[in-house]
Amino acid sequence: MINLILFGKPGSGKGTQAEFVKNKYNLKHISTGDVFRYNISKQTELGLLAKSYMEKGDLVPDNVTIKMLEAEVNNSSNANGFIFDGFPRTTLQAEMLDEFLQSKKLSITMTIALEVNESVLVERLISRGKDSGRADDQDRTKIQNRFNEYNKKTSTLINYYKSQNKFFEIEGYGEIGEISQRIFNVIDSNT
Numbered sequence: 001m002i003n004l005i006l007f008g009k010p011g012s013g014k015g016t017q018a019e020f021v022k023n024k025y026n027l028k029h030i031s032t033g034d035v036f037r038y039n040i041s042k043q044t045e046l047g048l049l050a051k052s053y054m055e056k057g058d059l060v061p062d063n064v065t066i067k068m069l070e071a072e073v074n075n076s077s078n079a080n081g082f083i084f085d086g087f088p089r090t091t092l093q094a095e096m097l098d099e100f101l102q103s104k105k106l107s108i109t110m111t112i113a114l115e116v117n118e119s120v121l122v123e124r125l126i127s128r129g130k131d132s133g134r135a136d137d138q139d140r141t142k143i144q145n146r147f148n149e150y151n152k153k154t155s156t157l158i159n160y161y162k163s164q165n166k167f168f169e170i171e172g173y174g175e176i177g178e179i180s181q182r183i184f185n186v187i188d189s190n191t
Ligand code: AMP
Pocket: 010, 011, 032, 033, 034, 036, 053, 054, 055, 057, 058, 059, 060, 061, 065, 085, 086, 087, 088, 089, 093, 136, 146
């Protein structure tokens, strides 16, 4: 069983790459951002809760996010393994994820970070926002706030996973297929 975290700043390609990794290794892809967006579109209680944070580019509170993630995993008890995309984003989320997986006799296999610099990411996000209509991708102030949230709260996870020898970084530039191959190489050489 492979339980993989795809790590990286907004726009680094986690969602795109997760689809390729999911198909190759037959894993269940959980994107917390996608689950929140789905709930917002259905106007569920969770969606209403998450909306104001997401609109500003702030992180949704840990207790809400962790509960949702656990429900997603519990709903896929037959999965061959998971790709966590956009989760964890805080130390508390990472600790809770370890604890939760342990209670199911599972663990994180590795974290793969897609490294792309912020100036490239801003242009990628603006262009993605034009296609998708995502409000948080269309406003440079919101994009900057998402980077700030990452730099303040998420980047510390690099050391969290490094200290467990589970952190790998690849360059997130180039053709989509080339980037996938870099990810496959990391997975295949470490499992
Ligand atoms: P993403 O699609 O991963 O870029 O996430 C979009 C937005 O959803 C983020 O800016 C946050 O507001 C919220 N979000 C997604 N995942 C998390 C998480 N693990 N913790 C807190 N907020 C999250």
